[in-house]
Amino acid sequence: MNRFEANLRIPGPTSLPDAVREAGARQMVNHRGPEFAVLQNSIIARLKTFYKTENDVLIVTAAGTGGLESAIVSFLSPGDKVLAVTIGAFGDRFAKIASAYGADVTKLASEWGKAAEPAKVHEALQAGGPWKAVLMTQNETSTAVTNPIEALAKVAHEVAPDALILVDAISGLGAVPFETDAWGLDVVVSGSQKAWMVAPGLSFVAVSPRAWEAAAVAKMPKFYFDLLAHKTSAEAGQTPWTPAVAVMFQLEVALQLMEQETLPEIWKRHAAVGAAVRAGLTTLGFKLLADPKFASDTVTGAWIPEDLDWKTFNGKLRKYGLIVAGGQGALKGKIFRIGHLGHVTIPNILNAMAVLEQTLIELDRPVTPGTAVAASQVAALKALGVTK
Amino acid sequence: MNRFEANLRIPGPTSLPDAVREAGARQMVNHRGPEFAVLQNSIIARLKTFYKTENDVLIVTAAGTGGLESAIVSFLSPGDKVLAVTIGAFGDRFAKIASAYGADVTKLASEWGKAAEPAKVHEALQAGGPWKAVLMTQNETSTAVTNPIEALAKVAHEVAPDALILVDAISGLGAVPFETDAWGLDVVVSGSQKAWMVAPGLSFVAVSPRAWEAAAVAKMPKFYFDLLAHKTSAEAGQTPWTPAVAVMFQLEVALQLMEQETLPEIWKRHAAVGAAVRAGLTTLGFKLLADPKFASDTVTGAWIPEDLDWKTFNGKLRKYGLIVAGGQGALKGKIFRIGHLGHVTIPNILNAMAVLEQTLIELDRPVTPGTAVAASQVAALKALGVTK
Numbered sequence: 001m002n003r004f005e006a007n008l009r010i011p012g013p014t015s016l017p018d019a020v021r022e023a024g025a026r027q028m029v030n031h032r033g034p035e036f037a038v039l040q041n042s043i044i045a046r047l048k049t050f051y052k053t054e055n056d057v058l059i060v061t062a063a064g065t066g067g068l069e070s071a072i073v074s075f076l077s078p079g080d081k082v083l084a085v086t087i088g089a090f091g092d093r094f095a096k097i098a099s100a101y102g103a104d105v106t107k108l109a110s111e112w113g114k115a116a117e118p119a120k121v122h123e124a125l126q127a128g129g130p131w132k133a134v135l136m137t138q139n140e141t142s143t144a145v146t147n148p149i150e151a152l153a154k155v156a157h158e159v160a161p162d163a164l165i166l167v168d169a170i171s172g173l174g175a176v177p178f179e180t181d182a183w184g185l186d187v188v189v190s191g192s193q194k195a196w197m198v199a200p201g202l203s204f205v206a207v208s209p210r211a212w213e214a215a216a217v218a219k220m221p222k223f224y225f226d227l228l229a230h231k232t233s234a235e236a237g238q239t240p241w242t243p244a245v246a247v248m249f250q251l252e253v254a255l256q257l258m259e260q261e262t263l264p265e266i267w268k269r270h271a272a273v274g275a276a277v278r279a280g281l282t283t284l285g286f287k288l289l290a291d292p293k294f295a296s297d298t299v300t301g302a303w304i305p306e307d308l309d310w311k312t313f314n315g316k317l318r319k320y321g322l323i324v325a326g327g328q329g330a331l332k333g334k335i336f337r338i339g340h341l342g343h344v345t346i347p348n349i350l351n352a353m354a355v356l357e358q359t360l361i362e363l364d365r366p367v368t369p370g371t372a373v374a375a376s377q378v379a380a381l382k383a384l385g386v387t388k
Numbered sequence: 389m390n391r392f393e394a395n396l397r398i399p400g401p402t403s404l405p406d407a408v409r410e411a412g413a414r415q416m417v418n419h420r421g422p423e424f425a426v427l428q429n430s431i432i433a434r435l436k437t438f439y440k441t442e443n444d445v446l447i448v449t450a451a452g453t454g455g456l457e458s459a460i461v462s463f464l465s466p467g468d469k470v471l472a473v474t475i476g477a478f479g480d481r482f483a484k485i486a487s488a489y490g491a492d493v494t495k496l497a498s499e500w501g502k503a504a505e506p507a508k509v510h511e512a513l514q515a516g517g518p519w520k521a522v523l524m525t526q527n528e529t530s531t532a533v534t535n536p537i538e539a540l541a542k543v544a545h546e547v548a549p550d551a552l553i554l555v556d557a558i559s560g561l562g563a564v565p566f567e568t569d570a571w572g573l574d575v576v577v578s579g580s581q582k583a584w585m586v587a588p589g590l591s592f593v594a595v596s597p598r599a600w601e602a603a604a605v606a607k608m609p610k611f612y613f614d615l616l617a618h619k620t621s622a623e624a625g626q627t628p629w630t631p632a633v634a635v636m637f638q639l640e641v642a643l644q645l646m647e648q649e650t651l652p653e654i655w656k657r658h659a660a661v662g663a664a665v666r667a668g669l670t671t672l673g674f675k676l677l678a679d680p681k682f683a684s685d686t687v688t689g690a691w692i693p694e695d696l697d698w699k700t701f702n703g704k705l706r707k708y709g710l711i712v713a714g715g716q717g718a719l720k721g722k723i724f725r726i727g728h729l730g731h732v733t734i735p736n737i738l739n740a741m742a743v744l745e746q747t748l749i750e751l752d753r754p755v756t757p758g759t760a761v762a763a764s765q766v767a768a769l770k771a772l773g774v775t776k
Contacts, residue, residue, distance in 0.1 A: 006415075006417075008415075008416060008417070008418065010418050010420075012630065013416040013417075013418075013419060013630065013633055014416065015415060015416055016415060016416055021413045021414070021415060022413045023413075024412035024413045024414075024634045025409045025410045025411075025412045025413035026409070026412075027394075027396075027403060027404060027409060028396060028401040028402065028403055028404055028581075028587065029394075029396070029401075029711075030396065030398050030401075030711050030713070031401060031588070032398075032713065032714070033711065061449075061450060061451050061454075061588070061589055062449060062450055062454070062612060062629075063449050063612075063629035063630040063631070064629070064630065065611070065612055065628075065629040065630075066449075066450070066454075066612045066629065069611050069612045096611070097611045097612075100609050100610065100611045101609045101611075102609060191630070193416070193630055193633075199412075199416065199632065199633055199634035199635075200419070200449070200630040200631060200632055200633055200634075201449060201589045201631075201632030201633075201634070201635060220609075221488050221489045221490060221608075221609060222488065223453070223457050223484065223485045223488045223489075224450060224451075224453055224454045224457045224485075224613070225612070240453075241450075241451035241452070241453040241454065242400065242401065242451040242452065242453075242579070242581055242588040243451070243588060243589075244587065244588055244589030244632055244635065245401055245581075245587055245588055245589075246412045246587035246588075246589070246634060246635065246638075247587075247589060247632065247634065247635075250634075323417075323418050323421065325418070325420065326420070
């Protein structure tokens, strides 16, 4: 362990508020007993308000990828035509899961760093079908791009009204504006270690009534990730398999903290830290990966300049306690990413910028002390509406 | 929550030692960073000593049922002939997972409460085949029976030498004698919330070289539970999907505690608490479910007498802080179970017996104060070798 307190700036697991951390140390309870039922029911009711849904929300003990698998295998059958709208590594993963279970997947990929275009989705939907499902990523963690899900879902509803809309909202839901019901989304997956400020181990899945209709006839093989089994158990205040109880203790506390802050304030804070990171990195001379129109407010990716020795640079960042993430998939070794979701404050970002400045100056790069911090601060103040 | 400290006597999640609990409150680290690799490598090395194996051991973020699914889908193909030796609800579940993914499953079931008989396994193996795998349960949590795995594996090796032996050791491994390599077991699954004294959320799977050979050609659909993906990631000190980091923090501490106690002492302690529970319950007039020759030392099941109102009885037990488990599958409502694995001491059992005595006396049943406690103590002392 680093002997300095870390500024954990990866896009999940995020750092945990003290009260959340401490709830992870509680003693176990009977997961088939009344205390657990109260806990789970309370968590589900709270999750629904953040999902903005009246649909069922189920808790699956797994990483987000397990949640995505549950979204595929619970509602689809081998041979089903699926349009996978992908803008990066996680969109590709969602498509790969569907293919692994025998779906007939058509991939609609965008250039990495770009969002999906509603017109192209329209075109792709019209060119094929009949579609059983459309897969989309709300916030593509690998490229730091947020998709216009509302517009994409609208197109899907128009062109393929019978298709289920399955959304990977793992790294954005709870941090940036999202509407499950108003946008007509059938299955929406998230994960505990992202905006929810909780340790990893739980995935959440919202399921619409028409998705349940599909579940009744879905033929993909499944057992652990069978959401119908989860639904039946949830009605009795339980889970079908032993749940990650300690992570649920943390989640209950984190949801209370989120309620105290309120969702509009959470969204505003993420808009501010996102703007701050982008302004600071740009001032430091980094080229950002994401199309500015669709830049994510939960994670930012920047190209590693050819003349910067990444290992040396990252080693120094680590020495100062700043932990960032590398690139994924095709971007491995080419970019680095700064996570800014969940338990993140503007001072966390200013600290990150100060460390980046310090490190670049130590490496003899042309950086003026304080400039990235200042740029971040100005951008954050503007995003918060404090200044114009 | 009950305002008295609970005596959590269910067969998992078990109560956690304080040092283990507290590790669940640690701050997050980068699961793709060097600190995590050190943690995971240390955990895996320690797990291997308790598994008594030099095979790979992999960590899957899921309940034990997810570990069972990984054992099926990673090594088998649809149509493979599988003999499922089942002695209860969890053996049935293992068989059901194999069937769900298209294996050609032959079930060899025993009367509930009995162990599997090597001679019958011999017969069943000879009557069919060629067998790709044999499924067995080390410790059947639903019936409180421990199978003679060594003898069953020996028969399988003799009659079906090419068959992989897949063992559900979720609720016994780490508590009662078990030898992965000496018994020639190919795939062995356990779960964090059992003998390991850790919160639920992790499953462990040991994999033999010949199982890896099978994995290379296995055709069942899979993604999250693909153990080959876990193997590749583990070689880089990672997991393929974000792991339950906080549960791993707990596991590292729990394994250190287990090392301090030593495996022979852990086995002896479980033999003593098992004997104590059986003696106490028998003295109280309960009829035990399990064949005494194969009674489990991690969980005990007792029939609920027809003239005992279970809800009233259990409500009083809860009031005194004693949390027991009900029956599962076909035994639901017919038995109750007392868990005694992991973080369990002889005084925990004497407390449970005192509460049972007290409650039965309050319900006007013919129980003499102190008799069950005394019988438990005598049995424990004998099992420990203190008395004869």
